[in-house]
Amino acid sequence: MKDLKEGHVPKEIRKNFKGKTDVAVANYLDEEYEAEEKKEDKKAEKKVQAFAGKGVALSSVKSITMEVNEIPPPKVDKKKEVTKVNVRLHTGKTINIEVNVDMKVRVIYDYVAKVAPVKGIFNLMESGFPPKKIENLSQTVGQAGLKSSTIIQKLT
Numbered sequence: 001m002k003d004l005k006e007g008h009v010p011k012e013i014r015k016n017f018k019g020k021t022d023v024a025v026a027n028y029l030d031e032e033y034e035a036e037e038k039k040e041d042k043k044a045e046k047k048v049q050a051f052a053g054k055g056v057a058l059s060s061v062k063s064i065t066m067e068v069n070e071i072p073p074p075k076v077d078k079k080k081e082v083t084k085v086n087v088r089l090h091t092g093k094t095i096n097i098e099v100n101v102d103m104k105v106r107v108i109y110d111y112v113a114k115v116a117p118v119k120g121i122f123n124l125m126e127s128g129f130p131p132k133k134i135e136n137l138s139q140t141v142g143q144a145g146l147k148s149s150t151i152i153q154k155l156t
Contacts, residue, residue: 004023004025009021009022009023010023067091067116067117068089068091068093068095068115068116069114069115069116069117071111071114071115073097073098073099073111074097074099074103074107074108074111076098076099076100077100080100080101080102081100081101081102081142082098082099082100082101083098083099083100083101083141083146083147083148084096084097084098084099084148085097085098085099085108085141085146085148085149085150085151086149086150086151087108087112087150087151087152087153088127088150088151088152088153089112089115089116089153090116090118090122090153090154090155091116093116095115097111099141100141101140101141101142101147102140102141102142103140103141104137104138104139104140104141105124105134105136105137105138105139105140105141105144105146106137106138108124108141108146108151109124109137112124112151112153116153118155120155120156121156122153122154122155122156123153123154123156124137124151124152124153124154125151125152125153125154126145126146126149126150126151126152127149127150127151127152131152131154133154134146134151
């Protein structure tokens with residue numbers, strides 16, 4: 001304060017601001033003090049308007065159902081190689097199904113479409129990070145590398 005009264009810029013301010021720096025002192029002695037509480041009360045008195053905008057959907061899925069149908073899994077030939085596949089449905093439920101290694105991935109896709117129907121399209125994703133879309137539904141479970149795997153039903 002001594003530097004300011006003498007008309008000099010204090011060294012604390014000079015070291016933070018290189019070059020020319022102006023400092024001014026304002027006198028508010030003739031104004032009445034208003035406590036912070038009163039300022040906050042005035043702000044609270046202002047009328048608050050509820051949100052009046054529009055919501056925006058972040059997904060392109062128009063309609064989904066959260067129902068899970070209880071239908072029998074695909075028929076498995078026990079004489080051939082069998083594997084178990086976990087499927088995480090869009091509803092959050094996980095189902096475990098047994099399939100033959102030589103079955104087409106399309107069989108799993110069709111089964112998932114019946115168990116957890118959606119209006120629109122979904123993809124099957126191989127779990128992992130990042131999840132990988134199963135592109136070729138005409139491959140066998142063995143060719144697609146889905147033996148003992150987890151598959152995710154992803155809505156598009």
